[in-house]
Amino acid sequence: MTTTTISFRTDKTTKEQAKALYAEMGMDLSTAINIFLRQSITDNAMPFRVTRDKPENIAARRQAERHEGKTFQSVDDLMEDLSHA
Incomplete structure (x- = not known):
């Protein structure tokens, strides 16, 4: 099998994160x-x-990553809040 080269552009951070990820996968x-x-x-x-x-999904994911938003002391409190949504 002969090989060829593909060249593409990506930002440095993406490249380094991908290299690290795949290195961990061998x-x-x-x-x-x-x-x-x-x-x-x-x-x-x-x-x-x-x-x-x-x-709204992007905003919710960011909110979760920042640990912002409502918190509940119990499942019952959560369910109560959801029933009023």
Whole structure:
């Protein structure tokens, strides 16, 4: 099998985070990208669902990551709040 080179651009942070992630999985970026490409061919599509999040979902995820928002002392309190939503 002959190989060829693909060149693409990404920001430095993304590259370094991806390299670290895949290194923990025992592979380099080239291997990970090849897996992505081969799975795309197998699926005849992207190997994952590409969607655009709704703004309220993005806001909720950010709120959760920052540990903001309502907290509850019990499941009953949570359920009570949900029943009034």
